[in-house]
Amino acid sequence: MTKGIFITFEGPEGAGKTTVIKEIHHRLQQLGKHSVLTREPGGIRIAEKIRTIILDNDHEEMDGRTEALLYAAARRQHLTEKVVPALEDGAIVLCDRFVDSSLAYQGYARGLGIDEVLAINEFAINGVMPQHTLYFDLPPEEGLARIAASGDREQNRLDNEALQFHKDVCEGYRLVRKRFPERIETIDATGSVKAVTEIVWERVASFIS
Ligand SMILES: Nc1ncnc2c1ncn2[C@@H]1O[C@H](COP(=O)(O)OP(=O)(O)OP(=O)(O)O)[C@@H](O)[C@H]1O
Numbered sequence: 519m520t521k522g523i524f525i526t527f528e529g530p531e532g533a534g535k536t537t538v539i540k541e542i543h544h545r546l547q548q549l550g551k552h553s554v555l556t557r558e559p560g561g562i563r564i565a566e567k568i569r570t571i572i573l574d575n576d577h578e579e580m581d582g583r584t585e586a587l588l589y590a591a592a593r594r595q596h597l598t599e600k601v602v603p604a605l606e607d608g609a610i611v612l613c614d615r616f617v618d619s620s621l622a623y624q625g626y627a628r629g630l631g632i633d634e635v636l637a638i639n640e641f642a643i644n645g646v647m648p649q650h651t652l653y654f655d656l657p658p659e660e661g662l663a664r665i666a667a668s669g670d671r672e673q674n675r676l677d678n679e680a681l682q683f684h685k686d687v688c689e690g691y692r693l694v695r696k697r698f699p700e701r702i703e704t705i706d707a708t709g710s711v712k713a714v715t716e717i718v719w720e721r722v723a724s725f726i727s
């Protein structure tokens with residue numbers, strides 16, 4: 519049994535997850551908490567390499583099942599090498615995306631089936647699930663516009679999918695939220711960075727109190 523708290527953050531592209539999580543991590547550290555900030559795909563050397571393969575704009579021929587398996591493989595390595603040891607050490611682990619991304623993106627938007635993608639992920643995660651998930655709710659057009667306006671990030675292979683794909687991702691997330699209502703809470707991500715940060719901080723503070 520792990521001693522820490524595993525919290526994941528989900529949502530469409532540009533919803534503000536990365537921006538807000540950094541501030542939450544900072545606030546937790548200021549309080550003297552053992553907070554670990556990580557992301558998927560990535561977070562450790564092997565998974566970052568897998569991330570590069572998945573998101574490379576030059577890999578447009580990648581098969582959907584290959585993509586789903588690569589995400590699951592990166593997840594497995596990330597869990598065993600970083601997330602589980604941190605949880606065993608009593609940390610609050612803040613993870614930018616996790617299995618729900620696979621269910622929404624590969625399961626629904628790619629059309630592989632939410633149950634099918636859940637099945638390969640059950641093998642990968644072997645029972646390790648977050649206690650809490652915060653879903654950043656924002657229309658996909660707004661998130662993509664934020665990314666385009668920022669100019670500080672190169673668009674990857676998934677960002678470059680058609681708008682309909684991103685709408686499908688949001689529909690996939692709607693189904694996933696319906697399936698796991700006890701774990702996933704929805705956050706209104708349409709406000710300013712400060713407004714969204716305060717909403718998320720209130721929720722995270724309640725999880726650790
Ligand atoms: N609430 C907000 N209002 C306006 N702009 C925002 C807000 N939150 C984040 N941004 C800006 O939008 C862009 C995307 O934010 P961020 O990278 O945090 O999103 P994300 O959810 O992590 O996206 P992705 O999943 O695609 O990596 C950044 O330029 C960020 O500064």
Ligand SMILES: Cc1cn([C@H]2C[C@H](O)[C@@H](COP(=O)(O)O)O2)c(=O)[nH]c1=O
Pocket residue numbers: 531557558559589615616617618619620621623624676677
């Ligand atoms: C974990 C995970 C991620 N994705 C997608 C979602 C994004 O398009 C990229 C990751 O980029 P980010 O800037 O770090 O959000 O990968 C996915 O399709 N399936 C997954 O399991």
